[in-house]
Amino acid sequence: xxxxxxxxxxxxxxxxxxxxxxxxxxxxxxxxxxxxxxxxxxxxxxxxxxxxxxxxxxxxxxxxxxxxxxxxxxxxxxxxxxxxxxxxxxxxxxxxxxxxxxxxxxxxxxxxxxxxxxxxxxxxxxxxxxxxxxxxxxxxxxxxxxxxxxxxxxxxxxxxxxxxxxxxxxxxxxxxxxxxxxxxxxxxxxxxxxxxxxxxxxxxxxxxxxxxxxxxxxxxxxxxxxxxxxxxxxxxxxxxxxxxxxxxxxxxxxxxxxxxxxxxxxxxxxxxxxxxxxxxxxxxxxxxxxxxxxxxxxxxxxxxxxxxxxxxxxxxxxxxxxxxxxxxxxxxxxxxxxxxxxxxxxxxxxxxxxxxxxxxxxxxxxxxx
Numbered sequence: 001x002x003x004x005x006x007x008x009x010x011x012x013x014x015x016x017x018x019x020x021x022x023x024x025x026x027x028x029x030x031x032x033x034x035x036x037x038x039x040x041x042x043x044x045x046x047x048x049x050x051x052x053x054x055x056x057x058x059x060x061x062x063x064x065x066x067x068x069x070x071x072x073x074x075x076x077x078x079x080x081x082x083x084x085x086x087x088x089x090x091x092x093x094x095x096x097x098x099x100x101x102x103x104x105x106x107x108x109x110x111x112x113x114x115x116x117x118x119x120x121x122x123x124x125x126x127x128x129x130x131x132x133x134x135x136x137x138x139x140x141x142x143x144x145x146x147x148x149x150x151x152x153x154x155x156x157x158x159x160x161x162x163x164x165x166x167x168x169x170x171x172x173x174x175x176x177x178x179x180x181x182x183x184x185x186x187x188x189x190x191x192x193x194x195x196x197x198x199x200x201x202x203x204x205x206x207x208x209x210x211x212x213x214x215x216x217x218x219x220x221x222x223x224x225x226x227x228x229x230x231x232x233x234x235x236x237x238x239x240x241x242x243x244x245x246x247x248x249x250x251x252x253x254x255x256x257x258x259x260x261x262x263x264x265x266x267x268x269x270x271x272x273x274x275x276x277x278x279x280x281x282x283x284x285x286x287x288x289x290x291x292x293x294x295x296x297x298x299x300x301x302x303x304x305x306x307x308x309x310x311x312x313x314x315x316x317x318x319x320x321x322x323x324x325x326x327x328x329x330x331x332x333x334x335x336x337x338x339x340x341x342x343x344x345x346x347x348x349x350x351x352x353x354x355x356x357x358x359x360x361x362x363x364x365x366x367x368x369x
Contacts, residue, residue: 005140005243006136006137006140006141006142006143006144006145006243007143007144007145007243007244007245008133008137008144008145008146008147008243008244008245009026009144009145009146009147009244009245009246009247010147010149010158010159010244010245010246010247011023011026011146011147011148011149011247011248011249012149012155012246012247012248012249012263012267013151013155013248013249013250013259013260013263014151014250014259015151017249017250017251017280017281018249018251018280018281018343018350019148019149019151019249020041020047020048020051020148021051021350021356021359022249022278022280022343022359022363023039023041023048023146023147023148024039024048024051024052024082024356025350025356025357025359025360025363026039026146026360026363026364027039027064027080027082027144027146027360028064028068028076028080028353028356028357028360029357029359029360029361029362029363029364030078030080030143030144030146030360030364031065031076031077031078031079031080032076032077032078032357032360032361032364033077033078033364034077034078035078035143035144036078036079036080036141036142036143036144037078037079037080037081037142037143037144037145037146038061038080038081038082038083038136038142038144038145038146039080039081039082039083039146039148040082040083040084040085040133040136040145040146040147040148041083041084041085041147041148042084042085042126042129042133042147042148042149042150042158046084047148048082048084048148049084051350051356052064052067052082053351054067054082057082057083057084058083058084059083059084059085059086059089059090060083061081061082061083061136062081062082062083063079063080063081064076064080064081064082065079065080067353068080068353068357071352071353071354072353072354072357078143081142085129085132085133086129087125087128087129089132090128090129090131090132091109091128092105092109093131093132093135094128094131094132094224095108095109095224097135098224098227099224125157126150126157126158126161127161127162127164127165127232129158130158130161130162130235131231131235133145133147134231134234134235134238137238137243155263155266156266156270159239159270160270162232162233162235162236162239163232163236165228165232166229166232166233166236239270239272240270240271240272245274245276246267246272246274246275246276247275247276247277247278248260248263248264248267248275248276248277248278249277249278249280250277250278250279250280251279251280251281251282252279252281252282252283252321252324252325260277264277275339276339276340276341277339277340277341278340278341278342278343278363279340279341279342279343280343281343281344281345282325282342282343282344282345283318283321283322283325283344283345284318284344284345285318285319285322286322286325286342286344288344289322292315292318292319295311295315296315299311299312299315341362341363343359343362343363
């Protein structure tokens with residue numbers, strides 16, 4: 001179903017709330033209605049492969065349609081693919097967009113400045129993952145890309161990575177070191193000569209070997225510079241566009257709901273106000289309160305006192321969990337977004353396509369693409 005520009009759905013939430021499972025279910029649910037979907041995880045825990053039980057899932061998209069049909073004997077109307085993104089392969093993908101010489105690529109990868117930036121610089125790994133997703137977005141081969149982000153503590157790095165990269169590349173000091181023009185204009189010559197002077201000063205401070213690594217890294221980046229800067233600004237703008245939807249996922253536990261509050265505030269601070277909240281693993285009787293009354297009426301006719309006592313005890317626990325969850329959610333009503341989807345606790349791990357499909361139907365029904 002190719003109707004227009006690709007849409008993206010970003011899923012945020014703390015670890016252990018079922019974010020990867022919900023991402024997979026949403027991708028399948030949307031594909032069942034005819035959308036061509038891609039489920040992507042940038043979570044270093046690589047839970048997507050475990051949830052779907054498909055070992056072939058890696059850096060390149062893998063179709064789930066065949067596996068779905070083999071297990072359920074049903075066809076999916078659209079196509080649904082899945083992939084996992086790691087920063088090393090994402091950076092290689094970025095380099096090969098600009099550089100065809102593998103020796104140059106190897107020189108960049110082995111450079112210690114590169115290793116520091118890619119492994120230690122806050123937001124670098126998330127930005128590299130976002131770069132790959134942006135490539136897929138621009139290809140326009142999918143209707144919807146569902147992105148399973150890393151747990152909450154790194155969530156904002158995924159969004160902020162583009163603006164941080166743009167800010168880093170656009171700093172005037174970087175232009176002193178990166179030759180962005182072949183021109184012999186006065187300005188160009190001034191930048192080149194000033195850069196050489198700064199290299200000498202920094203060489204005295206940090207040592208010639210370190211400065212040689214810095215110069216080699218920046219020189220190799222020269223031909224990528226302008227396009228990287230342009231794409232960083234484009235990606236930063238995309239996050240605030242109508243092509244991206246935001247979902248925060250939590251569970252009734254107080255800690256999780258507190259994380260939702262943190263996520264909602266953080267997104268608002270970044271200009272993102274339309275947020276869908278998914279409450280996962282809600283008490284079983286959420287939305288089924290009438291069943292509690294029906295069960296109470298049934299128990300009045302029970303003659304076996306032991307069975308009656310046990311059922312009353314279980315039911316009272318369920319009622320208490322339900323009321324507690326509602327109180328906690330109400331106290332954080334400002335953190336539930338403009339739309340809310342409640343998924344009941346199934347008291348079992350979702351471990352097959354049939355269960356994912358049912359969960360996806362619930363998600364799709366409450367979600368506005």
